[in-house]
Amino acid sequence: MQLLRYCVGLDISKDSLQVCLSVIDADGRVVVKGSTKVANKVTTFGQLVQWVTRHRKLDDLPLRYVMESTGVYHEAVAWFLYQHDQAVSILLPNKAKHYLKSLGYKSKNDKIDAQGLARMGLEQQLTLWKPLSKNIYSLRMLTRQHQRFQELKTQCRNQQHALDYSALGDDFLVKQNTKLLAVYDQQLEALERAIQQLIKDDEVLHLQVKRLIAIKGLALLSVAVLIAETNGFEGFTNQRQLVSYAGYDVIENQSGNRSGKTRISKKGNSRIRRILHLPAFNAVRFGEPTCQALFERVYQRTNYKMKAYVAVQKKLLLLAYAVWRHEVDYNPSYFMSQSRIGKKIVPTSGTTQDQSTVVGLSFG
Structure with a gap:
């Protein structure tokens, strides 16, 4: 044997x-x-x-x-x-x-x-685990603490709203909630400063974050969460793995002549989907070319705005993955021109690369 x-x-x-x-x-x-x-x-x-x-x-x-x-x-x-x-x-x-x-x-x-x-x-052939770097581990703890405080702040504001419109108000509870909201605001600002300082102190991380926030819609906090929750996109060999990890992979429900609803699985990291919710709105609102074109195309086909915004969330995730993995500056005009396939391009960093080396061609 x-x-x-x-x-x-x-x-x-x-x-x-x-x-x-x-x-x-x-x-x-x-x-x-x-x-x-x-x-x-x-x-x-x-x-x-x-x-x-x-x-x-x-x-x-x-x-x-x-x-x-x-x-x-x-x-x-x-x-x-x-x-x-x-x-x-x-x-x-x-x-x-x-x-x-x-x-x-x-x-x-x-x-x-x-x-x-x-x-x-x-x-089974299971993937080998690789631990987070020290800075990314710290970044993950900071961003998750920020999320917890933000959720507590929202809960407190909802309680305040209920007290304001209740039949019999309570001044003591109103004062307590007001003080709590001030504390949450103070702590959230402190966490954001700590996140910013951690990224600034890491030279490599700082450069990569600078590239990612050039994408309209993605701010420092949203980029920090993406990096922390994906371990700097470590371990993902293709886009499908990242999409599945974030829960944006599509689930079909079809058998014979029956055709049910097609939706995203949501079987993945919910923090990534949460942090990309508002950036998707901003990317469309402020005219990020690739995201805006995708939104209009999906909305025209489905007549559901939220489906179009979810597609934009996925697009932002893949754009961030592309920029991070290939360490190139983001060039929004490049992704809008399919006629450039096979030609030389000049990224904003000034270095000439073959089109095949800059990912994102299949994001549309």
Whole structure:
């Protein structure tokens, strides 16, 4: 029996790690080699590696660790394994959940989940995880804090509106809400300054952000969220992966003669869709050529403005991805001219590039 590779499934909770080591052979059979449980603490992660080494009889076979992204509880062990040169894959919980259902398990517990993750890592080609850089990790915490405060501010304003129009007002509550709104405004301004300073202190990040905010509709905060939530667009090899990650991929509902509604999946990072909502309006309002043309085309075809604005959101995401990935300055007039295909172009940075090197031709 020829063995091919090992995989360690980790079912992670706040306090513990349920571990399962499995191996697959050339015939596709998966065999569990051992299971254990360790505490979810940095001091015990070394014991985890030692346990895997003892039960892994063939050191020359590839080994991978597979886990779900469970809030922040998986981050410590993922960082530890990555720093010790271990291959790590992190899955979205819904993807792992549907895979386990497909195996026909009727029961559910930590041990079964760990076995399922190990089996999934053996049977599928999963993407290797790469951690955020320190600055992008800090940027993500700042932008998410900004979102939380903005949501609290909106909630407070709605409460204030309800008090203003209620039959019996309460001056004490009105004063409290007024003070809270002032605090939220102060903290939001402080967060925006911190985001701006972090980007300014990183020379590479500052240059890339400067290129992105040249796209009409995208401001500093929206660009910061895009960078933070996509890890600087790291790990995306094509546009389809990015579109799916953000939840803009299209779901069809058709069978035989029946044709249901076609919509976006929304199975992705909701923070990206949230931050691109207002920039899409601004891109059309202020005449971003590519976005405005797309809006008019989709609106004319569907007669739904929001469908057209969602298409513009997707367009802005892909434009940002193109500019970031190829490190070129944004030239809005270029995307409006299909007659330039195959010719030389001159980006605004002054360097001459072949048309094929500047992405975005397929965004229309």
